[in-house]
Every structure is written in structure tokens, then in C-alpha cells.
Amino acid sequence: MTAYRAPLDDMRFVLRELAGLDAVAALPGHEDATPDLIDAILAEAGKLATDVLAPLNPVGDRQGCVLENGVVRTPDGFSQAYGQFIEGGWNGVPFDPEYGGMGLPMLVAGATFEIWQGANMAFSICPTLTQAAVELLSTHGSDDLRAVYMEKLVSGEWAGTMNLTEPQAGSDLSKIRTRAIKVGENYRLTGQKIFITHGEQDFTGNIIHMVLARSPGGPVGVKGLSLYVVPKFLVKEDGSLGDRNDLRCLSLEHKMGLHASPTCVMSFGEAESENGGGAVGYLVGEENRGLEYMFTMMNNARLAIGIEGVGVAEHAFQHARAYAAERVQGGGATIDSHADVRRMLLSMRAQTEAIRALAYYAGAALDMARRHPDADTRAAKQALVDLLIPVVKAWGTDTAIEVANTGMQVLGGAGYIEESGAPQFFRDVRVAAIYEGTNGIQALDLVGRKVTRDHGAAADALIADMRALDGELAEHSGVDDLGVLRDALKTALDALQEATRWIVETYPENTDAVAAGAVPYLRLMATATGGWLMARSALAAHKRLKSGEDSGFLRDKMISSRFFADQILIQAPGLATTVTRGWESVLRSGAGDA
Amino acid sequence: MTAYRAPLDDMRFVLRELAGLDAVAALPGHEDATPDLIDAILAEAGKLATDVLAPLNPVGDRQGCVLENGVVRTPDGFSQAYGQFIEGGWNGVPFDPEYGGMGLPMLVAGATFEIWQGANMAFSICPTLTQAAVELLSTHGSDDLRAVYMEKLVSGEWAGTMNLTEPQAGSDLSKIRTRAIKVGENYRLTGQKIFITHGEQDFTGNIIHMVLARSPGGPVGVKGLSLYVVPKFLVKEDGSLGDRNDLRCLSLEHKMGLHASPTCVMSFGEAESENGGGAVGYLVGEENRGLEYMFTMMNNARLAIGIEGVGVAEHAFQHARAYAAERVQGGGATIDSHADVRRMLLSMRAQTEAIRALAYYAGAALDMARRHPDADTRAAKQALVDLLIPVVKAWGTDTAIEVANTGMQVLGGAGYIEESGAPQFFRDVRVAAIYEGTNGIQALDLVGRKVTRDHGAAADALIADMRALDGELAEHSGVDDLGVLRDALKTALDALQEATRWIVETYPENTDAVAAGAVPYLRLMATATGGWLMARSALAAHKRLKSGEDSGFLRDKMISSRFFADQILIQAPGLATTVTRGWESVLRSGAGDA
DSSP, X not given: OOOOOOOHHHHHHIIIXXXXXXXXXXXXXXXXXXXXXXXXXXXXXXXXXXXXXXXHHHHHHHHOOEEETTEEEOOXXXXXXXXXXXXXXGGGTTSOGGGTOOOOOHHHHHHHHHHHHHHOHHHHHHHHHHHHHHHHHHHHOOHHHHHHHHHHHHHTSEEEEEEOOBTTBSSOGGGOOOEEEEETTEEEEEEEEEEEETSSOSSOSEEEEEEEEEOTTOOSGGGGEEEEEEESEEEOTTSOEEEEOSEEEEEEOOBSSOTTSOEEEEEEOTTHHHHXXXXXXXXXXXXXXXXXXXXXXXXXXXXXXXXXXXXXXXHHHHHHHHHHHHOBOSTTOBGGGSHHHHHHHHHHHHHHHHHHHHHHHHHHHHHHHHHOSOHHHHHHHHXXXXXXXXXXXXXXXXXXXXXXXXXXXXXGGGGGBGGGSHHHHHHHHGGGGTSSSOHHHHHHHIIIIIITTTTTHHHHHXXXXXXXXXXXXXXXXXSHHHHHHHHHHHHHHHHHHHHHHHHHHHTTTOHHHHHXXXXXXXXXXXXXXXXXXXXXXXXXXXXXXXXXXXXXXHHHHHHHHHHHHHHTGGGHHHHHXXXXXXXXXXXXXXXSOO | OOOOOOOHHHHHHIIIIXXXXXXXXXXXXXXXXXXXXXXXXXXXXXXXXXXXXXXXXXXXXXXXXEEETTEEEOOTTHHHHHHHHHHTTGGGTTSOGXXXXXXXXXXXXXXXXXXXXXXXXXXXXXXXXXXXXXXXXXXXXXXXXXXXXXXXXXXXXXXXXXXXOBTTBSSOGGGOOOEEEEETTEEEEEEEEXXXXXXXXXXXXXXXXXXXXXXXXXXXXXXXXXXXXXXXXXXXXXXXXXXXXXXXXXXXXXXXXXXXXXXXXXXXXXXXXXXXXXXXXXXXXXXXXXXXXXXXXXXXHHHHHHHHHHHHHHHHXXXXXXXXXXXXOSTTOBGGGSHHHHHHHHHHHHHHHHHHHHHHHHHHHHHHHHHOSOHHXXXXXXXXXXXXXXXXXXXXXXXXXXXXXXXXXHHGGGGGBGGGSHHXXXXXXXXXXXXXXXXXXXXXXXXXXXXXXXTTHHHHHHHHHHHTHHHHHHHTTTSHHHXXXXXXXXXXXXXXXXXXXXXXXXXXXXXXXXXXXXXXXXHHHHHHHHHHHHHHHHHHHHHHHHTTOOOHHHHHHHHHHHXXXXXXXXXXXXXXXXXXXTHHHHHHSOXXXX
């Protein structure tokens, strides 16, 4: 069984041929992101992943985390690995050099994320959350807050967490009860939060909790929520650690997977009744705008979760491929010579390549939306990002779950045995369809906001962009693969167009019908967009092969693109019918009377 | 959270409206199987399931099995529950009254199986394996063997196991190394077997292992395999237990799920080197025909696994529905009022109903094939059973896995926490796509034997039978649901016909292409056949509603059938294209060079 290796060839291919790395590197502030530098960075990241993080992945699954006397002990080797991780400067890849970051594009940071997540998802969640905290503070934090926290969060010396969910407030944050009262210049917070990833750990000397809580005297519902920085240890004026804040981890969840990532029930301000206390918190930005602030980092966070899917799918694929190349059954041949095993492996590869392509494409659009010198371009790219992010998050994770599931099947009986490693990929990545907004919530976001708020303009723009490929594909339609891709893409785009029009027209009069079709619509958009990117992949590979480049990688890319057309893109018309007609039975179905 | 309840309404509906219980009960030997008796039996089984087996399901998952000094300890309450189970006579439902069985049709036994599996899959595997042993002995065992073992296996006082797999021999049994030598009238066996479900347990006083081993001087490959009865305790002439046989459980597998079912590595004849010993075994039937015998019980066993899928899917559905009916999010309403949650619940229900319909339909055909007085009918039904069994096994289990996965999603964050119970359904049923022939093997069996050996005759007969429904649907096509079902079914049957023709024509010249399309072809046949049965369901429900019957169940059946048409049957044309064209990229894909 070979270890995880960062898929550098495909990453480079996607970065350059599909995501437009050159254009991103030409953006103001990213001039240093030369191809050579980025190659070197990804190769170095790959080494750390292969040598340090991936070997810890099964260890973490077996050992899990332990809570004793309020202290969380992560599995053997994890905190040391974290030390190596931050020592290498990896925590700061996308961040402002002013605070010690590398200042690289999100696109490149996303590629490093894929490597960490692929090697060890449970480990990599910690820096993902820190990134979200940095994002929030750099966009909305006061100069004072930034001065105290930014540098250490960027370096990773301290870690960040997100505290949103409460027992009665999951997908619906309007029910949050944790409250802040003003005491002097700052706030005191009281309440309980659940599902707090890395709420307590032994990686870092301090943990900076970003807590959504009800502001004093604010309106009911989500409009009365503010965002507070609540550090585990208060920070003295000289930057050193002071008193322990009144917050603690009450218990750890017993999860299906991701055992090495502590999921905490957190309690803030337990001592309140005795001294009127509460955990000391510092307001981020203005009161009552907490949820709005959360939304500003949501695109990033959801992109990161989609990339998590890419990473785990890649690792599950490599794992299954290695097993199939060694396991002998049937006439003395290894099982990867059997047609059905090849089908399974190719489905894993093609799907992983497609979600990588889409995630990186969205990542590049994010960079463009932030830094392009032209305001119209920025606005158009922002609209594209807003549209694509729920698709990246939901499709990336759903696909990773399917890929991991197929991986178990490739291994046969061994795939059901924990020691083989195959079940862990599934058990770990399964959560990614749930957290950071369930995939159902992503689909509702897509249809209820992203597609309908501009009456389909952003979706139409994307579809028009995708249709523009037809001309180029037509020039090569004598090439069998490209001809098949062209036809399948055209059919899929027609289906997407039809379903989009239906969504836009139906939404005002029958919101529930659109909601009932949201998940199949997201799948349709993902399938079509993924198909477009795979068609672009095949076209690029074909041109390079034709120009004389002799590469197994490029031939494989033709094959996986063709597979995608015949086995996945082909489902688009059916999905469109499901969107436009499938809601009928759903809305007739009783609530629980079945 | 409500407990599991046997879905008696739908079981009765499927038994009568789809599977033809009346015709089965009219078969020679089944005259006692009156509707009232069967209703009473299913209701009683439901009670035991709800009161005893289902409450133990999470206990078993948490505690698992322990091996100490060669003895396996199952979780608290399991062996007592087994006592209640056999005391009620439940082990003998389908067996010959001559040996103490109830002599009921397989169709009815299948329905009770669904109840046991639904309540507690890990528990129910034990009787499933005993059934296979009874099947083998009653068909191929000598009178002597039957005299010694049958009655106690039928009652469940002793349990049976299947010993096929070895480390180097999984899907490919030709590599089996366990060998038998003849000593006197009997045999001595030496070797190691893996993945032996309930190879050791504390349910029964004796365990009767059915062991596939190499016969003395037999040919290489599968043609040199014979089947032996190898009891844990030798049985004395008076029927009492004698010496401990030379076999033992070396270790238990650490599985993803099904923790309460001990999966053993078994060693036979370890003492050999010292005394030339080996475990005492008794030949079943003739030498070198072991695999052939195994095939005779395979239809039963694979039907049972498909039904396992139905049972777990039903339980996962009930579990998610109960959660959604209690969980409040968003405006004070329970989440089952949200369109996307309703979509998920309805997809779980519709898919579960469809796999139940198909499994019971196949079960009835099995009874017909065995007992129908007309030889031509028996032959036709046997061909139908042979065709459908791989579909029932693979589609039933794949669908159950998908349903259990959706169940976790319905629960949101709680769905990832083990205490919620949702992950267990997935983790348990996941194995069902792997054991008793992986679902890939099922698909290869379907295309490589069942469809092609008679040049598509059995498949064509089924398709013709399904097409015959069109006339009746046409009479009611003014009813919206039935019109939609009619169109979708027609399209799906055209697709199935086209793909079947392609399979039959391509197989002789390009076996690998057919193998690469086997899994999508099985899915296509399942989708079309499931759609046909759902259309029949809707038709029956419509007629009964029209005749004045006022029933929420019948209205729900119209809804789930319609959902199936719009959301699942709709995929048939795409699947046909995948079959006929999708193999191309698969066969070009390198073996592991990606």
C-alpha cells in the first residue's frame, strides 16, 4: 500500500489549464506568485503531507481525542505535527505579509489545503478554522483587535474557532441564546455552544473563539446577533498570556469519524451566578451585525470544505488504486485488470478530477473578485463566486462521500475492515456534507438567493460562458472523445438552461416547489459545470498531445473526461426533469404521516 | 424517537397486490398459508422485533463481541433474545414440517426476515446462515446427515455457518487451500477461513460449519472443491454432544459496523502436525461438487441479503422520520415541514418500497419455481428468479446504503453523532454490498450468465411482461400520476430493451465491454423493474381509492410511486447510454497507471 502523495500533476494542470493561474498571478499584490514558486510550494507541502500528516491519519482515527479535567489530549504525534506545520509557515499561505503571511492567492492556498486535507482531514480542520478567524478579524476587526490577535493567528501560534451552533439552533441561528452583556468597554458572554470543532486542543498556547451571541438589548432573531472574540486566555498589554477566561470544554462528541478532531460542547461564563461574571469577549465590528460578518467569510469557508472533499476523494482513490494493483484474484492477475474494478477506479478518478477542477476554478474567481483592477470584472467574478460556492461545497463533499464509498467497494471484504483504512475516508468525509451548512442548505442558498436574486443573471452568464466552448469543440469534433463531450455538454447546458428558467419563473409564485427541487438543481448545475471543465480538460490535453507532447497524464485526462461525459454528464436531462416535475410528489407528501 | 415497527401495511400491500400471495398460498403444500395466518404471523414477528430485537440494536453496536480463550461473548441480551427467537419457532418458518418447520412459503419467510433484519441486522445474520445450512443439507445431504442435524438446525438449537473465503480466495474461490483427507468413512480438514460470520458465538450449544475444501486428489480450481459438514462438537449416536472438534476461532475482525455479529478467522485442524489429525468433517453429497451445491442455495441467500437491505432501509427511514417529526428549526416548525427534508424522507420511503416490492416479487417467483404443478411454469419462474436475484441483492443493498446515508443527512449535525443511532444503519448495512458476492460480482453474474446464457430470453420475457402493463395504465392515463408513470415506464423499458440487446450482441465479441457496463446495466434493470412495480402499486392504489376505500396509506402509495417516476425511473435512458457507450473509456483506462 503506497502512502498518500499530493497529485501535483493534476493540480498543476488544473491551476494552469482551467483555473487561469497566470491571470491570478498577474493580479496586483500577487506578482510574486510565479509558476516556479508555486510548483516549489506545492512540492514542499506534498512532502510534509506524505512524511508527517498522512502517516498520522490512521493513528488519529484509532486513538481519538480524550477530555480529562477540561484538557483535550489529541492523538500521539498530532501536536508535534502541528508544530512542524506552523514552523514551515504553512498556516499563513494566503494571509497578508503585514502580519507574517505569504500573501499568495486563495487559488494557491486552496491547492495547499487540498494537500493537508487529503493527507489528514482531522488535523487540517484546525488551520481551516484559524483561517476563518483571520478572515473575520482582518475584514471586520478593529485595529486594536488585529494588533493583539492577527500575527499569532497568521503564524498559527494561536488557533481560531467558530462558535455558532447551540442545541436548539442548528441550521436556524435565529434561536441562538448565548448572550453578551456590556461591562465597561468589553462584554461578558454566557451560554453553551455545541459542535465546536477544536474548541479545546493541545496544539496551541491560546485558542481564539469567534462567538456568535445575542447583543445586549438587540432585536430578536438573527438581527440581534453580534460577533465576539473570546480568547481562552486573556492577552496582556505586552502580548503575553494572562488570566484563564471563563470558558471550558464540557464534553467531546462521539462521532462517526474524524476522531482526531475534538468536537466540543463549550460552556461560556459558568461562574455567572456567583459573581455576575461571564466570559470576557471583545466585539468585532458593530453590534447586531454578527451574522452579516459571518457571511463574509462563508465563501472562503465553504470553498475550503469543498476542497476538503477533493483532498479526501483523492486519498481514497490513491488508496483503492494501490490495493487493486496488489490484490490478486481470478487467474493470477491483480484485480485492477478486471473491467468492473477499472470502472470503479476510473469513476473515482474522474469524479475527483471534476470536483478539483470546479473548486480551483471557483478559487481563482475568488481571487479575481478581490483584486482585479477593473470594478466590473470584480463584480462579475463576485457574482460567479457567489453562485458557485454552494455548488463547490455540496457537490465536492457529496462526490467525496461517493468516491470514498466506492473505494470501500474496490477493496471487497477488506474494505469493511477498519485496519484496511478504507472505511476511515468515508467516516471522516461524511461530516463535510453536514457542517458549514448542510448540503441541503447549500442547495437552498443556490436556488433561493444565488440564482433568483438577480433573476438568473449570474447563472445565465455562466451558462453563456460554458456554451462558448462549443465552437472550439466543434473544430475538433472529429476526435471521438471531443465529439462525445461536445454533444453531452450541449445537452446538459440545454437542460441546465431549462431548469434555471423554471427556477427563476417559479420562485415568486411557488417557493416550496423550488425548494423541493433545490438539491437536484444543484446536482444539475454541478454536473454541467463539471462537464464543461472536463471538456476543457480534454481539449487542452488533446492540443498538447497533438503538438507532440508524449504524456500518459494527458492520455489519462482524455479518458477520464470521456468517462465523465458517458457516465455522469449524461444524467443532466433526467435531473432537469426531476427539478421541474419532481417537486409535485414531494409537496403532496405529508409531514411524517407516511 | 419511536422504536422500529414492522411496516405491516406495506408488507401486506406488496404481498397481495404485487407478489401474488394468493397464488403462492394456493401452491401444493402451502394450503395452510391463509391470509389470516400470515397476518397473525407478521404481527407476532413485529412484536418480538419491536420489544426485544430493536432495543438491542444500539447495545450491540456499542458493546460489540469479545473473544477470550477461544470463546466469543456476544453483547448483553443477545443470547437471551436468541432463546426467545427460537422458542417462538421463528427459526423454522420456511422449513419442512417433517423437521419441525412451519412449512410456509419463502415469500412469507422473506417478510419475517425483513422484520428481523430491520430490527437488528447483526442479530439476524445468525438465523440467515442457519437457513443456508438447512437448505444445503435438505437438498444435498445424505439421510444420515439429515437425521443428525436437520431438526436441531430447523429449531435453531444449533446454528449453521458458511466457510468459503480464505485470505487468498475471496471473489475467486478457485484459490481455496483448505484441504480434506479421507480417514475411514469420514474426512479430516485442515486450513484457515476468514470472514466467517458467527463462526463462534454463545447463542447455541453447537455450531455446524459448512466448509468448502479441496477434496483428496480432486482437480485444481473450483472443480476440486467439496462441501463438508464440520460440527464444533461431534454428535454422538444418541444425538448428544461428544468431543470438541479440532477447530477454533483465532480472532475477530474489527469491522466498520455490524459489531454485534462476530466475524471470525477460523482455523481447522491445527493439531495436524502432531497427530496427523484435522477437524472431523462429513461429506455433503459427492466429492468435487461443493461449489455446485453452494450455487443451489445461493438464490435464497442472495434474496435474504437483498431483504436485509429492505429491512435496514425501512428502519433508517422510520428513524429519520421520527427525528424530523420532533426536531424544531426555523420558525418553530418541525423540520419535516421543510420541502427539502420532505424530499429526503420521501426518497427514503419510495426507494424502500421499491426494493421491498422487487424482493417480495422475486420471493414469490422462487416459491412458484419450486412448487408450481406445471413444469413449464416452474421453468419460467426459475429463469425469472435467476435473472432477478442478482438485481435484488445488489440494488436492495445499494439502495439501503443510500437510504441510510440520506437518513444521516436528515438528522443534520446529530446524524454524525453515534448516539443518535443514524450512523449505525449505514455502518451495518454497508457490508451487504460486499458479502455473499460483491455487488460488482452480482452485476457480472447478471450480464455474463443470467442475460446472455439464453441470449436474452429471460430478460425479454420479463420486459414483455412489464410492457403488458401499458394497456391498463393507458385506461387511467387521465389520472396525472398514472400518466406520468406510464410515460416514464415506457421510456425506461425501451432503454432496458436497447441495453439488453446490446449486452446480448456484444457479449460474444467483447466480453470486457459488457463487464465494464455490468453495474450500470444492473442499475438500469433494477430501476425499470422497480418502476414497473411502483406503477403497479399506483394502479392498485388508484383502483382501491376510486372504489371508495379511504386510506392515507393508499394516497401515500400514489405519492411515492409518482416520486419514483420523476426522480429515479427518469434516469433510465441515461443509464442505457452509459451501458452501451460508457465501457469505451473504462477499457482504455490503464490498470493503475493513472
